[in-house]
Amino acid sequence: EAGVAQSPRYKIIEKRQSVAFWCNPISGHATLYWYQQILGQGPKLLIQFQNNGVVDDSQLPKDRFSAERLKGVDSTLKIQPAKLEDSAVYLCASSTGPGRYGYTFGSGTRLTVV
Amino acid sequence: QQQVKQSPQSLIVQKGGISIINCAYENTAFDYFPWYQQFPGKGPALLIAIRPDVSEKKEGRFTISFNKSAKQFSLHIMDSQPGDSATYFCAATPGGGNKLTFGTGTQLKVEL
Numbered sequence: 001e002a003g004v005a006q007s008p009r010y011k012i013i014e015k016r017q018s019v020a021f022w023c024n025p026i027s028g029h030a031t032l033y034w035y036q037q038i039l040g041q042g043p044k045l046l047i048q049f050q051n052n053g054v055v056d057d058s059q060l061p062k063d064r065f066s067a068e069r070l071k072g073v074d075s076t077l078k079i080q081p082a083k084l085e086d087s088a089v090y091l092c093a094s095s096t097g098p099g100r101y102g103y104t105f106g107s108g109t110r111l112t113v114v
Numbered sequence: 115q116q117q118v119k120q121s122p123q124s125l126i127v128q129k130g131g132i133s134i135i136n137c138a139y140e141n142t143a144f145d146y147f148p149w150y151q152q153f154p155g156k157g158p159a160l161l162i163a164i165r166p167d168v169s170e171k172k173e174g175r176f177t178i179s180f181n182k183s184a185k186q187f188s189l190h191i192m193d194s195q196p197g198d199s200a201t202y203f204c205a206a207t208p209g210g211g212n213k214l215t216f217g218t219g220t221q222l223k224v225e226l
Binding site: 033040042045095102103 | 214216
């Protein structure tokens, strides 16, 4: 089966600019996650969707980050305005549903804010 | 209470040796403990996982040892190979949930 697709692979922006990342999960996977991985750290969950509804966004900095999953398939994560500390790899993952622990991660988008 | 502490930060092992990575947790609600392997430029990939009702799980050269009373678990890589060189993350998640709490990662290098 095809994996989790993410784009772009790399993005460099200046602070205070906006940026958007796109994720296409594995076909049929109802649950979609966005994780932030800062260099040298483990991934941290930003938001979890079940179909097109938000299950957990407790660690999403809502003043600058937003995410949506239209039609329960693709998802977009946006940062506006970006800060230097947002430099990280943004990983998208999907699974077949709640309680299914077999996450599949995409290769991520590496964001550098200068 | 949500933290998962991982050590060592980096590890160098000779080919054929045993690599050991340790993790500790505090949240007793955690009931699923996976290990992920991440190569540069790639997302983490599930390697092996364990539930707290067993003390050990083995898959090929990879073994998880679990100590529920000490709230610790470890990954053992037997006969380590250069292709095992990667960053390894332990993780944990509570019952019924999907949110993974990751450790800080261990960068493993297997030398010839």
